[in-house]
Amino acid sequence: MQRFAWFKWQALFHDWHLFGQGLVKTVSTSALALVVALALGILFGIMATAPWRGTRLISRAYVDVIQNTPLFTQVMFFFYALGHWKIYPTPLWIGVIGLGTYHGAYVAEVVRAGIQSIHRGQMEAALSQGFTYSGAMRHVVLPQAIQVILPPLTNQAVALIKNSAILATISGYDLMHMADSWSAEKGYYGPAYLAVWVVYFLLCFPLATYARKLEARVARERGGEVKAA
């Protein structure tokens, strides 16, 4: 157990503020990326269910391309591509753009499935009452779909937090990067990785558990209705 010797842990606790900064970076990047992913996801999710062929095709292409190529490759792309156009954002913003577009494609699928789980009659009834398409979406369909959307959306948030570790590959000074660079400098990788593992767990596990609870509730309350629609 020399890898986890006590003096190595002491060194780790001595530099705890570095890991604290990393945690702040991980959380802030994840939060911002989640906002981007939500915005893109809702937009493309609605486009995928719209009555216009053009918007459906655009949405399909976005989801298809993003979901079938690796996040790492996408982030590397943004990292170097922006440089070719003489734009040099900080790693945080590359992370926000990369994670946001990647998870946006997954959120779009979640939103699409959520909207499609609401019976078509709801939209038709709203339209017949004089709602516009966007009005019906905003006031009738989406409020009902949100219940179905929330559990997989929470799972996406968990996945996003985990994927934010990708910042370490572009010197993003996030939790993973701090652990990696600190242990590379000191050679005490055992405690550093284990500690960071625990922190990620504490971030993700409660959210994942909450998602499971929501899932169970939706299954209980809506039961067959989701499938029937």
Next chain:
Amino acid sequence: MKGSIMELLQPHLLLFMGKGLLVTLQIAVTSILLSFVFGTVIGVMRYSRHKVLAPIAGFYVEAVRNSPLLLLILFARFASGLKPVNSGIAAMTVFTTAVLAEVVRGGLNSIDKGQWEAAKSQGFSYFKTLRYIVLPQALRRMIPPMFSQFITVIKDTSYVWVVGVEELTGKGMIIMGQYGSTSQFFAIFLFIAFVYYVLCHLLGRMARALERRSILQTY
């Protein structure tokens, strides 16, 4: 012609990328096969509600599933002392096993308890019921989530470039170091993305075909 896309059209560069693709496939296929076996075992363990085995499986799944894959890959690089490709395979197997275990458990849970009772009444043992009655039915329902995880595995192999394994993305980055003009950069990334896209897309189609076929077999 320096800096143009034409400069990239050389056989040895294509061969170079091809080698990267082989490494990507090697890592993906090995970790998928290994995690399919381990995932089934861990999933059944957690499903079994056995006093000792179920909590062990539960701890494993939650501990791994709630941590980033990159952490595992970096950790495996130091902790295992394996050569980079194998440490990558080890990390990806550990991670994918946890995900597939949950897929297996979900599939098993979706099978009606009456199947167990019926099998028991016919004299089937626990393992025989699992092997011949419950798992085959559950496997059909596991096809979609399992294949979506296989796609994720292919995509996630790109992470091992971080520990210096020259897979598809890595090879592309190396070529980029030498042919770094803007148009070449875009051509290289477009090519990499295209290869991943084809691989993942085919896998997705295979999943849908398998699912259709298994539905036909059910009725």
